[in-house]
Amino acid sequence: MERVNIKQLAAMLNLSIATVSKALRDSYDISKATKEKVIELAARLNYEPNPHASSLRRNKSKTIAVIVPEIANNYFALAINGIESVAEENSFHVLIYLTHEDFEKEKMFARHLLSGRVDGVLVSISGATTDYAHLRALEQKDIPVVYFDRVSEAEDAKRITTDDFESSRLATSHLITKGCTRIAHLAISQHTSIGKKRKGGYLQALADHNIPVDDSLIIYCGNYDEKNAASIADLLLYKKCDGIFAAVEKYAITTYEQCSALNISIPQQVKVIAFSNLQTASLLNPPLTTITQPAFDIGREAASILFNTLNKKIPPGDPENIILKSLLIERDSTSGEW
Amino acid sequence: MERVNIKQLAAMLNLSIATVSKALRDSYDISKATKEKVIELAARLNYEPNPHASSLRRNKSKTIAVIVPEIANNYFALAINGIESVAEENSFHVLIYLTHEDFEKEKMFARHLLSGRVDGVLVSISGATTDYAHLRALEQKDIPVVYFDRVSEAEDAKRITTDDFESSRLATSHLITKGCTRIAHLAISQHTSIGKKRKGGYLQALADHNIPVDDSLIIYCGNYDEKNAASIADLLLYKKCDGIFAAVEKYAITTYEQCSALNISIPQQVKVIAFSNLQTASLLNPPLTTITQPAFDIGREAASILFNTLNKKIPPGDPENIILKSLLIERDSTSGEW
DNA sequence: ATGAAAGCGCTAACAC
DNA sequence: GTGTTAGCGCTTTCAT
Secondary structure, eight states, X not given: OOOOOHHHHHHHHTOOHHHHHHHHTTOTTSOHHHHHHHHHHHHHTTOOOOHHHHHHHHTOOSEEEEXXXXXXXXXXXXXXXXHXXXXXXXXXXXXXXXXXXXXXXXXXXXXXXXXXXXXXXXXXXXXXXXOOHHHHHHHHXXXXXXXXXXXXXXXXXEEEEEOHHHHHHHHHHHHHHTTOSSEEEEEOOTTSHHHHHHHHHHHHXXXXXXXXXXXXXXXXXXXXXXXXXXXXXXHHHHSOOXXXXXXXXXXXXXXXXXXXXXXXOTTTTOEEEEEOOOTTGGGBSSOOEEEEOOHHHHHXXXXXXXXXXXXXXXXXXXXXXXXEOOEEEOOGGGOOOO | OOOOOHHHHHHHHTXXXXXXXXXXXXXXXXXXXXXXXXXXXXXXXTOOOOHHHHHHHHTOOSEEEEEESOSSSHHHHHHHHHHHHHHHHTTOEEEEEEOTTOHHHHHHHHHHHTTSSOSEEEEOOOTTOOOOHHHHHHHHTTOOEEEESSOOOOTTOEEEEEOHHHHHHHHHHHHHHTTOSSEEEEEOOTTSHHHHHHHHHHHHHHHHTTOOOOGGGXXXXXXXXXXXXXXXXXXXXXXXXXXXXXXXXXXXXXXXXXXXXHTOOTTTTOEEEEEOOOTTGGGBSSOOEEEEOOHHHHHHHHHHHHHHHHTTSSOTTOOEEEEEOOEEEOOGGGOOOO
């Protein structure tokens, strides 16, 4: 079936292309009668304006890109959910790009987006990202970039995060309060903002309680589950840790799996707390104490900032530094003295 | 910073626009020397061709749409992951649309996509969808549609599913083997293909074992967690069921929550099996017996079919009916005789 | 091997 | 209130 365009509508109505175009966009200088006729016919023929033509002409795409490390991850899935909800309210389209923690892919995506395919970009950077030139290049071409969760270090960037340092300090303190003295930290890439902040909060809590730092208790986990599992098993078997603070959910899951495999009981032998948006945290054996981030709201907030920038309510150069609070939800994995 | 276009490249190289365009697309009738010069300059200036112009001219967008009920859902997140991996291999872009199980939204998205914004569509229909006219309209405009998981009933559709009927029969038989006699089914919308098939498999297993169907044990769950929770609580308290087969993961989670709240022990008092892609199934209390779908592969397969159609390796009208196998993974939530 | 020119469908400035 | 027209950046046919 041939696609119907504005020219055909015009011909069928004995009107000019311009009139039809304006009628469809509800322009003020078209008579009510004409508008109705045009809209009626357009609806009847299932006319949908060609977005490529419109984007080309207006130099606007009504599309945003979301660049994230992964999607099969409760946190990012929820954040994307939030982003989508705002995009839909604004009749925008959402393109998804997954870096799988690969810096080259992230650069490639960013580079492509210089083309003008999208009006703005939301990004949570990969664990391998070491500089932000590829993202700054977008801003230089007037494509606003808003960072969420794993953000740029640049002072003038727009970023939405949670109180990672404070939450991590709290999480670690929580373990200390529960009687842990040898607390391990399963850290995420120290290239990322959250990696540094979460480790920072951990170190702060140790310092606050005069507990010396033992570097062998800080495990830099990566992207490979088997490798992480081996490191964690080593930690559990030989490092005599009695508490574990995992910077991200997947490391906690691996910890649970290893504890189960090695017959180490949580919380009796080791207590576990983790950043996590796991829906089933309370149903685990034992229920997992979590620091739960408002992932959906972070997505919504990041998208709102982006749209406010696109609508010129916020100047592109204005820094934003919105920090939402995470929630420490205490469950049995850190329950005290047995 | 001004965006660089083909015209500027041409001017800087003292070449015509046409030559530059051809050189960039590696056309045979451009000399090697010219190609190199063009490509070098393009790279140096970070030139990226304007996709709107290209799409308009070629009537192709290098973009596909994915329409799914939700994204904060292990199954769909994994499927999207698979889809994205194939899209990336083909240098395609992926637009995400979430229906939140709303038929009107699904129609709206489909309607918009008549515009030519995308070259093809992957869809898992909403639980509220009762007819497929909106999706057939896309095919009539030569935009191929491939269904996955929740598919169209139409005989000539391209669909990728799992063996829902057989897996459900097996799941129910599994409960029967474990000693259950009053088995409840937490069903998903009977408008969906999977809703009907999963219930069908359940009924078949009952029939195979000469167990009479008790309609009060079939609960049609919806989209509202509280309402589902109430129905399930009612089931657990008053319907004397000793086995539950949940058609989707979230109903199993609600079941666990209700059992915990009502102090009903799994599997002693009631055994539970569910379709689920929960990563933590084995860490739950008790570990949940699941029918696990190859979600990532379903996504990959669906996307492959779509690309093969776009590349004319498969005729658009050709039906496809690919059925991947799910896996029943037995865990403690259905363990026998206590 | 390179270039001129038409035109994809739409928008917007400018007539009338 | 409606119409004419140029042009967004690119691809592609047809000359040269």
